[in-house]
Amino acid sequence: MAPQSGTEKPMFAYSSITCQAKSGWSWTLVGLRLLAFLATAAAAVVMLLNKQTKTLVIATVGTTPVKLTLTAKFHHTPAFVFFVVANGLASIHNLLMLMVDLFGSKVDYKGLRFAMIAILDMLNVTLVSGGANAALFMAELGKNGNSHARWDKICDKFGRFCHRGGGALIASFAALALMLVISVISIVKVLKSSK
Amino acid sequence: MAPQSGTEKPMFAYSSITCQAKSGWSWTLVGLRLLAFLATAAAAVVMLLNKQTKTLVIATVGTTPVKLTLTAKFHHTPAFVFFVVANGLASIHNLLMLMVDLFGSKVDYKGLRFAMIAILDMLNVTLVSGGANAALFMAELGKNGNSHARWDKICDKFGRFCHRGGGALIASFAALALMLVISVISIVKVLKSSK
Numbered sequence: 497m498a499p500q501s502g503t504e505k506p507m508f509a510y511s512s513i514t515c516q517a518k519s520g521w522s523w524t525l526v527g528l529r530l531l532a533f534l535a536t537a538a539a540a541v542v543m544l545l546n547k548q549t550k551t552l553v554i555a556t557v558g559t560t561p562v563k564l565t566l567t568a569k570f571h572h573t574p575a576f577v578f579f580v581v582a583n584g585l586a587s588i589h590n591l592l593m594l595m596v597d598l599f600g601s602k603v604d605y606k607g608l609r610f611a612m613i614a615i616l617d618m619l620n621v622t623l624v625s626g627g628a629n630a631a632l633f634m635a636e637l638g639k640n641g642n643s644h645a646r647w648d649k650i651c652d653k654f655g656r657f658c659h660r661g662g663g664a665l666i667a668s669f670a671a672l673a674l675m676l677v678i679s680v681i682s683i684v685k686v687l688k689s690s691k
Numbered sequence: 692m693a694p695q696s697g698t699e700k701p702m703f704a705y706s707s708i709t710c711q712a713k714s715g716w717s718w719t720l721v722g723l724r725l726l727a728f729l730a731t732a733a734a735a736v737v738m739l740l741n742k743q744t745k746t747l748v749i750a751t752v753g754t755t756p757v758k759l760t761l762t763a764k765f766h767h768t769p770a771f772v773f774f775v776v777a778n779g780l781a782s783i784h785n786l787l788m789l790m791v792d793l794f795g796s797k798v799d800y801k802g803l804r805f806a807m808i809a810i811l812d813m814l815n816v817t818l819v820s821g822g823a824n825a826a827l828f829m830a831e832l833g834k835n836g837n838s839h840a841r842w843d844k845i846c847d848k849f850g851r852f853c854h855r856g857g858g859a860l861i862a863s864f865a866a867l868a869l870m871l872v873i874s875v876i877s878i879v880k881v882l883k884s885s886k
Contacts, residue, residue, distance in 0.1 A: 504830075572839035575828035611882045618813045618874050622820040622867075625815035630828040633770035637829075638840070644767035645833070647842040679813050686881045687806045 525685075526597050528678050531592035535671035536624065540583035542664040543631075546570045548657035568650070568657040575634040576661070582627025583668055586675070589620045610689045614682035621675045628668040635661055720880075721792050723873050728785035730866035731819065735778035738826075738859040742763045743852035763845070763852040770829040777822025778863055781870070784815045805884040809877035816870045823863040830856055867871070 548568045555562040570576040593613060600609060637659060641649035651658035743763045750757040765771040788808060795804060833853060836844035846853035 514836055568839070573837065578828065579826070607813065608882075611878055614809075614878045614881075617876050618878065619871070621813065621817050622871065625817040625821040626824035629825040631775070633829060634832075635826040636769055637832075639840075642768065644763070645842075645845050647832075647840075650840050652696065676814070676817065680810050683806055683809045683813065683878060683881060686809075687803075687880060 513553070520575050522597060525678065525681055526594065527564040528674055529590050529594050529597065532678060533587055533594065533668045533675040535674060536583045536586040539628075539664045539671060540580050540587060540665035541609060542660055542667065543570050543576055543580050543583070546576075546657055546660045546664065550631065550653060552653070555646045566653070568654040570661075574635055575617070575630040579627040579631035579664070579668065581670070582623045586620050586624045587673065588615060590675075593617070612684045614679070614686050617675065618683045621672065622677050624668065624672050624675055628672050631661075631668070632665055635665060693886060696866055698873050717792060718846070721789065722875065723869055723876070724785050724789045724792065727869040727873060728782055728789065728868060730862045731778045731781040734823075734859045734863035734866060735775050735782060737855055737862065738765050738771055738775050739837050741771075741851045741852060741855045741859065745848060747848070761848070762847040765856075770825040774826035774859070774863065777818045778866070781815050781819045781866065784811060785870075788812070794819040805877070805881045809874070809881050812870065812874040812877045816867065816874050819863065819870055823860065823867050826856075826863070827860055830860060851855055 546569070549565060550568075551563050551565045553561040556562045570580065593616065596609070596613060635658070636648060637649075638654075638661075639649060639651045641647050741763075742765070744760060746758050746760045746764075748756040749759045765775065788811065791804070791808060830853070832842060832844075833849075833856075834844060834846045836842050
């Protein structure tokens with residue numbers, strides 16, 4: 497922060513106020529980022545491990561049932577793969593930014609650190625939004641089907657798969673909300689840092 | 692960069708430099724915003740008007756063919772409805788911000804205008820990303836189907852519908868790229884404006 501006044505006294509007063517404000521902001525931000533990291537990581541892990549195997553009887557020959565084993569996995573659906581990638585990358589981003597928030601004050605250069613963080617936050621919130629919304633609409637299709645396209649719902653067969661996928665979606669949308677708040681704070685910090 | 696000397700002369704010289712620089716930035720931004728507005732508006736309108744009616748012969752009774760008329764419309768798919776809403780809202784946002792870029796310098800308050808624009812840009816880029824990605828993965832499903840979920844592709848039947856939907860998607864992703872660049876510029880402007 498460049499002191500801009502000509503006299504010494506007001507300069508120090510202003511500087512101490514911004515330092516206090518910055519400290520308060522920083523701890524809120526660290527807390528929010530930790531929550532966002534946990535939410536994106538949970539979303540990615542739950543979706544990654546989401547798998548359900550079901551054996552259906554499709555016919556009976558004599559008295560012997562003919563069985564068909566079906567497996568629902570996240571990687572059968574491209575939207576869910578993107579969901580895992582987006583949330584995984586956002587987790588890494590939040591973890592790195594957590595490090596920068598905690599230890600990055602030593603490597604600042606002309607306040608560019610805050611602008612850089614704001615830009616990276618903006619890019620990551622875009623990524624999470626894309627992943628979460630793509631998975632949401634695919635999940636809606638799995639739950640309700642689409643009679644116009646003759647796509648039947650599959651959640652009646654794979655209840656647990658859908659249930660866990662729903663959990664991952666809730667975590668991801670919670671992360672999206674947190675990251676929107678974090679992005680707003682990051683932009684406000686750019687404004688404050690350079691004043 | 693803040694003038695830090697106590698004399699009057701360098702301050703005025705600096706002021707004229709920033710005005711020139713700001714003007715250059717502003718015109719680039721106006722151009723980018725106009726392109727982004729056109730792209731989101733085109734995406735929304737093309738998807739909104741996307742409709743294909745097809746008559747299929749499903750059986751023949753004697754010599755009389757039994758026909759089935761199917762219509763593919765964007766509003767049969769929730770992801771496409773969200774796509775239209777997201778791109779429509781982003782168009783309105785870009786149009787409003789265009790007005791602010793051109794005429795807003797009179798209503799600025801302590802540089803908060805730039806932070807406000809950066810925050811709104813960030814929210815809108817998130818919205819467009821959600822809409823574009825949701826529609827992309829639904830379009831991919833229409834094009835390739837998903838054998839695991841037994842969802843058949845429909846683009847072999849509704850070629851024109853898929854073709855136009857693809858055009859809308861390209862426009863929306865172009866808008867997303869433009870809005871990412873605009874958001875970065877907006878954040879840099881916050882940094883510059885308050886120095």
